[in-house]
Amino acid sequence: EPELAGDFAELMTWADKHRRMKVRTNAETPADCKMARQFGAEGIGLCRTEHMFFDASRISAVRQMILAEDEAGRRAALKKLLPEQRDDFAQIFMVMAGLPVTIRLLDPPLHEFLPQGDAEFADLSETIGIAVDTLKRRADELHEANPMLGHRGCRLGITFPEIYEMQARAIFEAACDVIDKVGDAPVPEVMIPLVATRRELAILKKLVDETAAQVFAEKGKSVEYIVGTMIELPRAALMAGEIAEEAKFFSFGTNDLTQTTLGVSRDDAARFLSPYVDKGIYARDPFVSLDIEGVGQLVQLGAERGRATRADLKLGICGEHGGDPASIAFCEKVGLDYVSASPYRVPIARLAAAQAALA
Numbered sequence: 001e002p003e004l005a006g007d008f009a010e011l012m013t014w015a016d017k018h019r020r021m022k023v024r025t026n027a028e029t030p031a032d033c034k035m036a037r038q039f040g041a042e043g044i045g046l047c048r049t050e051h052m053f054f055d056a057s058r059i060s061a062v063r064q065m066i067l068a069e070d071e072a073g074r075r076a077a078l079k080k081l082l083p084e085q086r087d088d089f090a091q092i093f094m095v096m097a098g099l100p101v102t103i104r105l106l107d108p109p110l111h112e113f114l115p116q117g118d119a120e121f122a123d124l125s126e127t128i129g130i131a132v133d134t135l136k137r138r139a140d141e142l143h144e145a146n147p148m149l150g151h152r153g154c155r156l157g158i159t160f161p162e163i164y165e166m167q168a169r170a171i172f173e174a175a176c177d178v179i180d181k182v183g184d185a186p187v188p189e190v191m192i193p194l195v196a197t198r199r200e201l202a203i204l205k206k207l208v209d210e211t212a213a214q215v216f217a218e219k220g221k222s223v224e225y226i227v228g229t230m231i232e233l234p235r236a237a238l239m240a241g242e243i244a245e246e247a248k249f250f251s252f253g254t255n256d257l258t259q260t261t262l263g264v265s266r267d268d269a270a271r272f273l274s275p276y277v278d279k280g281i282y283a284r285d286p287f288v289s290l291d292i293e294g295v296g297q298l299v300q301l302g303a304e305r306g307r308a309t310r311a312d313l314k315l316g317i318c319g320e321h322g323g324d325p326a327s328i329a330f331c332e333k334v335g336l337d338y339v340s341a342s343p344y345r346v347p348i349a350r351l352a353a354a355q356a357a358l359a
């Protein structure tokens with residue numbers, strides 16, 4: 001198992017003495033969480049729950065959830081997913097005992113969950129007992145010309161609230177279940193993705209709070225938790241003052257914020273961005289290093305407007321930029337509380353955060 005040792009470990013302890021920002025990690029498996037802790041991660045800044053849904057043993061139930069014709073059909077599928085999702089979160093809470101765990105509710109490009117090709121449709125039909133023709137018709141109804149700008153993020157929670165309700169239930173049941181198993185109680189931070197308006201967040205926050213209250217009453221115990229949002233659309237950054245009325249924390253999703261601010265697809269950018277960088281049109285790949293003059297202004301504006309509404313608003317970043325030293329220096333200037341990076345980038349983020357604080 002990788003672990004920091006010797007001079008490297010010592011250098012890290014020096015860095016930690018000077019750093020102001022916390023360093024968290026983006027992880028959704030217990031193994032990655034463990035590794036990130038060995039690298040010094042002080043919490044999870046982004047647990048992408050959609051990754052959990054791709055597990056081979058669950059994909060049929062996930063497809064059933066998406067392709068069901070009505071709420072009853074979706075709820076039947078969600079019933080199968082709840083125990084597995086509860087177990088996912090319990091394992092993470094055990095590893096992260098007492099450290100904050102930001103769990104992002106489902107944010108899939110919907111098409112990634114749909115069956116591909118006749119064989120997959122036939123298999124699914126046999127497993128869940130719905131005719132192939134019906135499944136194909138539903139898949140056609142859900143088809144999107146541009147899924148990354150479509151029915152994803154909190155839009156899914158608004159149209160199919162039972163999905164977010166299941167996830168919130170799994171989070172709070174898992175948190176209650178592990179209280180007695182770890183020394184420090186779990187610290188869930190429930191994060192709503194792709195929010196553009198205050199009202200979206202208000203509706204979904206209410207759903208999460210009501211689910212928490214129900215679970216705590218059933219279990220006869222409770223945990224402290226907070227609800228917040230990603231800021232990953234220009235509108236959300238502009239309206240951050242209003243959105244902060246409903247959020248205890250913001251996490252800047254600079255992958256989508258870069259995509260939507262520059263109007264450049266994050267999935268296809270590689271095809272033309274390197275000549276752009278060669279010609280000096282962008283100083284560095286804006287999907288790697290924050291475009292400080294452009295996207296960075298939206299981060300700064302979002303942070304300022306959010307804090308004007310709520311002085312103690314917790315601020316972090318969980319896009320790829322959270323592991324990039326130049327971007328980390330900018331986050332320090334803007335006054336973010338933490339950066340979140342992939343596990344292997346945690347040490348460099350600790351060092352960069354210290355250098356930024358010293359500078």
Ligand code: PEP
Nearest residue numbers: 232253254255256318319
């Ligand atoms: C982001 O958009 O920056 C983000 C962290 O979310 P994802 O990469 O999962 O879209």
Ligand code: MG
Nearest residue numbers: 232253255256
């Ligand atoms: Mg995103």
